[in-house]
Amino acid sequence: MTDLIRWTAAELAERLGAGDVSSVEATRAHLDRIAEVEPDVHAFLHVAGEAALTRAAEIDRLRAAGEAPSPLAGVPVAIKDVLCTSDMPSTAASRILEGWIPPYDATPVARLRAAGLVPLGKTNMDEFAMGSSTEYSAYGPTHNPWDLSRIPGGSGGGSAAAVSAFEAPVALGSDTGGSIRQPAAVTGSVGVKPTYGGVSRYGAIALASSLDQVGPVSRTVLDAGLIHDVIGGYDPNDATSLQQAWPSMAEAARRGAAEGSLAGVRVGVVKELNGDGFQEGVRSRFAESLERMAAAGAEIVEVAAPHFEYAISAYYLILPAEASSNLAKYDAVRFGLRVDPGRSTTEQVMALSRERGFGPEVKRRVILGTYALSAGYYDAYYGSAQQVRTLVQRDFAAAFEQADVLVSPSTPTTAFRFGEKVDDPLAMYLNDVTTIPANLAGVPGMSLPIGLAPEDGLPVGLQIMAPVREDARLYRVGATLEALLEAEWGAPLLSRAPELGRPVPVPGFGTEPDGGTR
Amino acid sequence: MPDASLEITVADVQHLAGLARIALEPGEIEHLAGELNQIVDSVRKVQEVATPDVPATSHPLPLVNVLRADEVGAVLTQQQVLSGAPDQQDGRFRVPAILGEEQ
Numbered sequence: 080m081t082d083l084i085r086w087t088a089a090e091l092a093e094r095l096g097a098g099d100v101s102s103v104e105a106t107r108a109h110l111d112r113i114a115e116v117e118p119d120v121h122a123f124l125h126v127a128g129e130a131a132l133t134r135a136a137e138i139d140r141l142r143a144a145g146e147a148p149s150p151l152a153g154v155p156v157a158i159k160d161v162l163c164t165s166d167m168p169s170t171a172a173s174r175i176l177e178g179w180i181p182p183y184d185a186t187p188v189a190r191l192r193a194a195g196l197v198p199l200g201k202t203n204m205d206e207f208a209m210g211s212s213t214e215y216s217a218y219g220p221t222h223n224p225w226d227l228s229r230i231p232g233g234s235g236g237g238s239a240a241a242v243s244a245f246e247a248p249v250a251l252g253s254d255t256g257g258s259i260r261q262p263a264a265v266t267g268s269v270g271v272k273p274t275y276g277g278v279s280r281y282g283a284i285a286l287a288s289s290l291d292q293v294g295p296v297s298r299t300v301l302d303a304g305l306i307h308d309v310i311g312g313y314d315p316n317d318a319t320s321l322q323q324a325w326p327s328m329a330e331a332a333r334r335g336a337a338e339g340s341l342a343g344v345r346v347g348v349v350k351e352l353n354g355d356g357f358q359e360g361v362r363s364r365f366a367e368s369l370e371r372m373a374a375a376g377a378e379i380v381e382v383a384a385p386h387f388e389y390a391i392s393a394y395y396l397i398l399p400a401e402a403s404s405n406l407a408k409y410d411a412v413r414f415g416l417r418v419d420p421g422r423s424t425t426e427q428v429m430a431l432s433r434e435r436g437f438g439p440e441v442k443r444r445v446i447l448g449t450y451a452l453s454a455g456y457y458d459a460y461y462g463s464a465q466q467v468r469t470l471v472q473r474d475f476a477a478a479f480e481q482a483d484v485l486v487s488p489s490t491p492t493t494a495f496r497f498g499e500k501v502d503d504p505l506a507m508y509l510n511d512v513t514t515i516p517a518n519l520a521g522v523p524g525m526s527l528p529i530g531l532a533p534e535d536g537l538p539v540g541l542q543i544m545a546p547v548r549e550d551a552r553l554y555r556v557g558a559t560l561e562a563l564l565e566a567e568w569g570a571p572l573l574s575r576a577p578e579l580g581r582p583v584p585v586p587g588f589g590t591e592p593d594g595g596t597r
Numbered sequence: 598m599p600d601a602s603l604e605i606t607v608a609d610v611q612h613l614a615g616l617a618r619i620a621l622e623p624g625e626i627e628h629l630a631g632e633l634n635q636i637v638d639s640v641r642k643v644q645e646v647a648t649p650d651v652p653a654t655s656h657p658l659p660l661v662n663v664l665r666a667d668e669v670g671a672v673l674t675q676q677q678v679l680s681g682a683p684d685q686q687d688g689r690f691r692v693p694a695i696l697g698e699e700q
Binding site: 179180181182183274275276289290315318319321386389392393395396403407410411412413414415416417419423424425426427428429430431433434437439442443445446447449450453459460462463464465466467468469470472504505518519520521522547 | 605609610613614615616617618619620621622625629632633635636637639640641642643644645646647648651652653654655656657658660663665673677678680681682683684690692693694695696697
């Protein structure tokens, strides 16, 4: 049964459908794995435990009665703590929401439940999704399964670590400036930020409303597509939700994997998202991937995006501005923490509660956003940032004239060590230099693993971007590249990750004196 | 660059913290003033290309005003709305005094 946790969601769904395994068995295996590795990884803030097993048993009964709600029914899933769940605390990793159980489910969560997926728990993140390492979680960081002394990326480090450590086959994330794609890159997993408006934001605790997008986190491109198909599509509860029919992303992934060819695909290499400041091993793996794609028939073209270098500055004005407004709802009145020393006014209680409930990065960004929006500075900062947003969108439009998809390394470096950047906000912000342009323009992006950096043995990710509404291209191209790379490696990249939480074996033939752990 | 480094003073941060309703400690205010100056110095870069001929974009995709049908929808019950309240009374949110003694 240990293999069970290594199955992809697609494999697990197939075996659930064939009756080879029950959802209770699958859910229990993942809960056991969580119990085994969580002391090291800390991907979860809440584990559903019995509630998950109860739901799994329900799904098994439905399936036995021929009423399985979807082919994915019974597959366990982890949910980023930024998404509201009516039966589990939803804190966005902040003290100000400690223990809060929302009165409703976020739409992507409701859709997963309706399809019969079994929520395993809530995953760790940087507080209110502000960060690139999970070091800003109020509940302690998540550790990278490849090297426990390193960050798993952020903000969605918990979801990425959970799938990479085989604690869940699939998970949900949210991506405001790279919070799905950057953790995927540094943990050797797959993550997709859909087109803005492609997945409902209803019930996603808002960071920056014009940038936030919910998306899938997985170990394979196909699994991401399967989840994308379930959570995507129009939702009247989100006014920015796109009203249109979407093709099946899973179908696009299957087609891409089966074809094994990129003939006729124009792949644009973004000149500005590579080069100086990028780690040597990241650059070499990226270059090899380009060769691989060219060998598969892709036409590789270099494209210029001269305004991308301004994107990060625009982002760190637009995001704090929107966040300072969104986070005004934590007022110690309607929900969340209230610190009341007595004989104080509502305003004083509000200020004390926010002082106690918010961590340092949240305070930094709220104050920065308040500054950027204040009278006398609005045009110089927020206004200019919005103009840069136009320029970034124009760069994308021009680039997509020359290419069907754009590619870059997903991150400038592999996973860094804890503490390396936590006290240097600007250094931390630079982690997002590759992923931010997609959020500013609303275009979809995917990160998938392309190998290990020779100098540190850590995963490297490739980012693929497509025009708005063309998410299927990511899956088509991503699945082809994934299939080509895995054929060459002989196994998925994650099979090379170190063993975790292995119990010390009983001494005997074939066992190693140190238990064989790394 | 004395101008740039002095752009956000400790008094400014104190004022901003008041606007943002965060009772920052004196140490935090001093620390933040330093950090914010660094950050603002860096993000000021947007002004280099934000020339008057470039229109502003507030949203990734063009949207028109979105209205739903004027029908009663599935909404939360009063009990659900109050379920997370730090304090409540008679079906309402209960708050500390709105006005201080001097007000």
